[in-house]
Amino acid sequence: MIYYQLRNELWKMFGKKRTYIGFGAFLLAHASILLIFRYWQGPRRDMVHRLELLGYDSQKYISNLTMAVAVLVPVAVLLMPLYVALVGGDLLAKEVEDGTLRMILARPISRLRLALVKWLAGLIFSVVLALALGGVGAAFASCLFPSGGLFVFLPMEGIFSLFGPGQGWSRYTIATIIVSANAATVMGLALMFSCFNVKPAAATILALSVLLTSRIIQEIPYFHDLQPWFFTYHMNYWIKMFEQRVPWAEIMQSLSVLFGFNLTLLIIGCVAFQVRDIKS
Template sequence: MMYRLLTVELYKIFSRPRSYIGFAAIAILIFVIQLAMYVDGSNYLSFITLQLEASFDVQGNILNGYLITYIILQTLIIQMPLLVALVTGDLISGESSAGTIRLLATKPVSRAQIITAKIFAGSIYTFLLVIFLGAVSLFFGVLIFKTGDMMVLNSDRISILQSGDCFWRFVAACAIAFISLSVVSTFSLMLSSFSDNSIVPIVATMSVIIIFTIIGTMDVPLFNHIKPLLFTTHMIVWRNLFQDPLKTSVIIKSLIIMVIHIVAFLSITYYRFIKKDILN
């Protein structure tokens, strides 16, 4: 029964045109960024490395596929919560307003099974979105710009990663990005369980993310105590994978906090949906 419910939920997701907006937007932006780097990437890179060349002998294929992929990930992962919320934000509220959720309630399945199927369907969509971003950007990046050692400029240091040490970091970055976006999907799903309007959870999710992000960027003593508790603070922890030495403790701490958020959001969603009056 769960397999059938999951199949139905996936069909409903991928039968809606809005579900393909994310894939189309990612494909277009990857093409635009790679085209810009192919045409004018050397000038862009020389501007960044101008001061470095005074102290270091910079050689080799610096503008390679790994660096381009890293730039793309930095640019797009920040924008992806909107693409996820567009789909997961109305998995419950959209059907509540349409009345189909009442039809499901008449079937011989429990509410827990219904919400579980929706959660898994939203997670599968999020996973496919992340894999699409990582695979397409890395494949065409390496195809067009070839491989080479990867130079990462951080706020306080420069990390040089050997070519053979890059691929696993991108795989791990996509895995962490999936967990980060799962926080967004479960949060929007939680809001969706409280609303009968399909737009409200989407707008509310993005509003919360924007507010939390602004708080996270402001260097105010009061906010410094709040920042570690905000899930947006930990959503960019994947960048630590591209530092040398690797900050394993920071990554693990952020992952634990994000998983706690996911569990909390799911618990509230289950409780709300099971107790919700969906028959009227």
């Protein structure tokens, strides 16, 4: 039974045009950023300069992999939450707005089950979107740049790393998989707001507001000691996959925190959905 109901949610989700906005935006963002890298000498020259200054062969590292990571980081941090929140905010609130939820709740399905099925569908969407983000980046970069090693320079995170192609691809793949946990967290946040009596746009905006507020507070220098209390701090941990030595313990800790955060959001959402009245 749950298989059919999950299938329903996926049909509904992937039957809507707005679900594909995120995928389209990723294509556009990847194409734009990679074309700038490919045909505008400025950013490339800067990259070459940094590598050669430290005595590395820049030809080995100005590669599809380096470019894929260069795009993955900003798109995963800035764009992905937007599209995940858009779909997550719709999950329940849009059904209430359209009136389809009344049709569903005229049937003998419990609200808890419905919320769980929607959460599962959201989780699947988050994973698909994150994997599409990684896949599209790798495919575009491979069309425009030669194969080679991975060079990652993220001064804010204190990362300056170099990897061979084999290790580089495995780091990229694992990072993409961990990014899906971030997507699922934003999805869970938007779905939780969607469970309350709000419009779909409000659920999306609330989720993004919480996300940005947490990020802003986390970045205030005086709050440095409090950083581990903010969920956005733990959402950054996938970037650590590009450190020369992967801090697995810290990554697992952050993933555990995100799991707990998601569970809390799910419980709050389910309770809110259970006790509210559904009116036309």
